[in-house]
Amino acid sequence: MVKLLLDGIEDPSIRYLNGYRAHGGYQSIEKAITMSPLDIVEEVKKSGLRGRGGAGFSTGMKWSFLDRKSDKPRYLVCNADESEPGTFKDRYLMEKIPHRLIEGMIVSSYALGVRHAFIYVRGELIWVAKHLEHAVGEAYSAGYLGNHILGSNFSLDLTIHVGAGAYICGEESALLESLEGKRGYPRIKPPFPAVSGLYGCPTVINNVESIAAVPWIVTHGGDAYSKIGVDKSTGTKLISASGHINRPGVYEIELGLPVEEFIYSESYCGGIKNGRALKAVIAGGSSVPILPAELILKTASGQPRLMTYESLNDGGFTSGTMLGSGGFIVMDDTTCIVRNTWNLARFYHHESCGQCSPCREGTGWMEKILHRIEHGHGTQADIDLLVDVSKKIEGNTICALGDAAAWPVASAVRHFRHEFEFHVRHPDQVTAPNHVANAAAYKYEEITHAKNND
Amino acid sequence: MNPTFSESTLSNINRLLSRYPADKRKSALLPLLHMAQAEFGGYLSPETMDYVAQLLTLRPIEVYEVASFYTMFHKQPTGKYVLEVCRTGPCALNGAESIIDYITRKIGVTINEISSDGLFTVKEVECLASCGTAPMMQLGERYIENLTEQKIDDIIDRLKHGERLDIEPNPENSILFRSCQGQSNG
Numbered sequence: 001m002v003k004l005l006l007d008g009i010e011d012p013s014i015r016y017l018n019g020y021r022a023h024g025g026y027q028s029i030e031k032a033i034t035m036s037p038l039d040i041v042e043e044v045k046k047s048g049l050r051g052r053g054g055a056g057f058s059t060g061m062k063w064s065f066l067d068r069k070s071d072k073p074r075y076l077v078c079n080a081d082e083s084e085p086g087t088f089k090d091r092y093l094m095e096k097i098p099h100r101l102i103e104g105m106i107v108s109s110y111a112l113g114v115r116h117a118f119i120y121v122r123g124e125l126i127w128v129a130k131h132l133e134h135a136v137g138e139a140y141s142a143g144y145l146g147n148h149i150l151g152s153n154f155s156l157d158l159t160i161h162v163g164a165g166a167y168i169c170g171e172e173s174a175l176l177e178s179l180e181g182k183r184g185y186p187r188i189k190p191p192f193p194a195v196s197g198l199y200g201c202p203t204v205i206n207n208v209e210s211i212a213a214v215p216w217i218v219t220h221g222g223d224a225y226s227k228i229g230v231d232k233s234t235g236t237k238l239i240s241a242s243g244h245i246n247r248p249g250v251y252e253i254e255l256g257l258p259v260e261e262f263i264y265s266e267s268y269c270g271g272i273k274n275g276r277a278l279k280a281v282i283a284g285g286s287s288v289p290i291l292p293a294e295l296i297l298k299t300a301s302g303q304p305r306l307m308t309y310e311s312l313n314d315g316g317f318t319s320g321t322m323l324g325s326g327g328f329i330v331m332d333d334t335t336c337i338v339r340n341t342w343n344l345a346r347f348y349h350h351e352s353c354g355q356c357s358p359c360r361e362g363t364g365w366m367e368k369i370l371h372r373i374e375h376g377h378g379t380q381a382d383i384d385l386l387v388d389v390s391k392k393i394e395g396n397t398i399c400a401l402g403d404a405a406a407w408p409v410a411s412a413v414r415h416f417r418h419e420f421e422f423h424v425r426h427p428d429q430v431t432a433p434n435h436v437a438n439a440a441a442y443k444y445e446e447i448t449h450a451k452n453n454d
Numbered sequence: 455m456n457p458t459f460s461e462s463t464l465s466n467i468n469r470l471l472s473r474y475p476a477d478k479r480k481s482a483l484l485p486l487l488h489m490a491q492a493e494f495g496g497y498l499s500p501e502t503m504d505y506v507a508q509l510l511t512l513r514p515i516e517v518y519e520v521a522s523f524y525t526m527f528h529k530q531p532t533g534k535y536v537l538e539v540c541r542t543g544p545c546a547l548n549g550a551e552s553i554i555d556y557i558t559r560k561i562g563v564t565i566n567e568i569s570s571d572g573l574f575t576v577k578e579v580e581c582l583a584s585c586g587t588a589p590m591m592q593l594g595e596r597y598i599e600n601l602t603e604q605k606i607d608d609i610i611d612r613l614k615h616g617e618r619l620d621i622e623p624n625p626e627n628s629i630l631f632r633s634c635q636g637q638s639n640g
């Protein structure tokens with residue numbers, strides 16, 4: 001098993017500078033300062049590394065968009081706000097190997113010509129911020145941060161910053177607003193942060209895991225990285241596995257691992273808890289479409305589904321999903337899809353910042369309708385209304401939270417419509433212990449066809 | 455009485471400010487509000503927010519609008535211990551609802567209420583990046599994971615007996631300064 005990000009994690013001393021150096025830590029800086037910054041950007045491009053925060057955009061490309069002609073300072077901001085339900089990998093990495101992120105911040109800042117960088121940690125993870133702070137102190141003392149790093153002309157300050165509880169601050173422009181001491185309201189783009197980001201200056205924002213991959217790429221070269229994984233899904237990915245599985249936790253996988261192996265192998269999730277059957281998976285954090293067991297294990301055309309950006313996306317939103325943040329949530333056959341969808345809709349309504357009406361109002365509507373259906377007060381028309389509202393949000397908002405709220409609802413109705421139908425047609429049964437099994441087995445074809453012929 | 459930070463917290467604040475560009479002091483607002491909340495009674499009263507505004511030379515409204523946006527800032531007094539239990543999807547799959555129910559019944563409060571002895575407030579919060587160890591809650595600066603009824607009984611009983619559980623935020627060192635003395639305002 002390839003381990004780049006979590007290499008050395010079994011050694012508790014790797015949390016501290018000496019332990020980290022004993023595992024080869026900080027070597028990439030010595031190499032980097034002998035290279036030209038643009039050559040490092042080239043290596044990162046060659047590696048094929050894609051942003052691990054959710055969108056999967058090429059990190060090297062993003063770096064090359066940074067406005068280097070501006071005479072303003074340039075900033076690098078690490079997104080450690082990790083709040084996507086189902087995702088807990090950045091926290092794990094920062095807790096166990098904080099220096100890997102710091103080393104990544106240093107080499108990335110060198111490549112980008114940054115003099116002052118920030119790590120924005122979600123406020124609840126205060127003790128993780130303290131570990132990082134301690135590690136930053138060690139790095140200053142060892143000459144990896146501060147003025148004239150390792151005797152070179154390169155100087156860098158690194159500030160750990162804490163948020164205060166708001167999912168929306170994970171959205172990059174909201175994060176910048178928050179770092180400026182304001183409400184986390186996403187900005188209208190363009191301008192993009194590469195041109196006008198923190199304090200109106202050119203800024204690169206990357207996820208913890210993306211930045212932590214850079215030292216390995218600099219040390220071993222972009223080509224070596226691109227040979228790990230398959231196709232355009234290069235390298236390794238941290239997967240946060242949760243839900244009804246025997247071995248929840250964070251796993252570093254080589255991209256390309258079959259989903260089935262990930263779920264059932266003893267090296268990973270270890271199969272479904274209590275010997276139950278797999279019902280559904282949300283593969284990339286709560287924002288991505290949910291898939292039923294048969295579609296997560298195999299694509300619609302019968303190919304084994306792989307843990308890659310492309311394979312999970314196979315079938316688009318009709319029969320596929322996304323790798324997203326790698327928050328892999330597994331549900332067994334006792335799970336009520338209606339209830340789970342309502343729970344997530346409630347989350348997005350709670351977290352909507354309220355700037356755009358489709359998101360602010362639409363998330364409220366979806367929560368309300370799902371609450372009705374779940375509690376036996378829904379009507380047939382409610383199911384269609386739900387899909388209608390989700391479509392009106394999608395693509396009509398300032399930031400992607402709108403889409404993130406719409407997709408889970410739309411996909412749940414798409415793949416599990418019979419369960420919603422069961423809830424509206426048998427309101428007296430929605431609290432019965434066996435209602436999940438009955439809903440799952442519910443046949444409603446005749447009714448739907450009749451409606452479609454209207 | 456008007457809130458005033460201790461001398462040592464004030465010197466920490468100066469160090470905090472040195473970590474942001476000299477003309478961007480407002481960036482320190484969130485960390486400063488955390489410190490204020492820890493030092494002045496566990497919530498942000500209008501007086502506390504006015505004091506923070508004055509320290510950063512901001513208009514009070516700039517502080518109010520920020521304090522009201524973020525869930526970690528309490529605008530009302532709370533119990534001495536705030537149990538923030540995660541209720542989001544992945545935790546819900548592993549029994550968050552019944553755990554929340556158990557905790558509120560055990561303490562004898564509804565959500566967001568202060569218990570009659572002033573010790574506890576139970577809040578429901580969203581995903582805390584701990585979904586692999588569900589169900590879970592945050593208590594002060596700590597996460598308590600893989601919650602069971604027995605674990606909850608144990609914690610609540612110990613807190614009731616005045617035991618220290620190493621969970622209290624300490625304004626003297628809660629927000630991170632030691633390392634950045636060398637920092638040079640970018």
Ligand SMILES: Cc1cc2nc3c(=O)[nH]c(=O)nc-3n(C[C@H](O)[C@H](O)[C@H](O)COP(=O)(O)O)c2cc1C
Pocket residue numbers: 050051052053054055056057059062079080081082083084167168169170171172173205206207208210211399400401404
């Ligand atoms: C509502 C919302 C929440 C987000 N939350 C996070 C997050 O917690 N962590 C993260 O790295 N990216 C998050 N993102 C993605 C960021 O906007 C951004 O794309 C990412 O940090 C870029 O880093 P990357 O290119 O390295 O992935 C979120 C996006 C949206 C729309």
Ligand code: SF4
Pocket residue numbers: 168185186351352353354355356357359360397398399400401402
């Ligand atoms: S889509 Fe929602 S969260 Fe994003 S800016 Fe609009 S209202 Fe705010």
Ligand code: FES
Pocket residue numbers: 085086087540541542543544545546580581582583584585588590
């Ligand atoms: S859902 Fe509870 S910690 Fe993530």
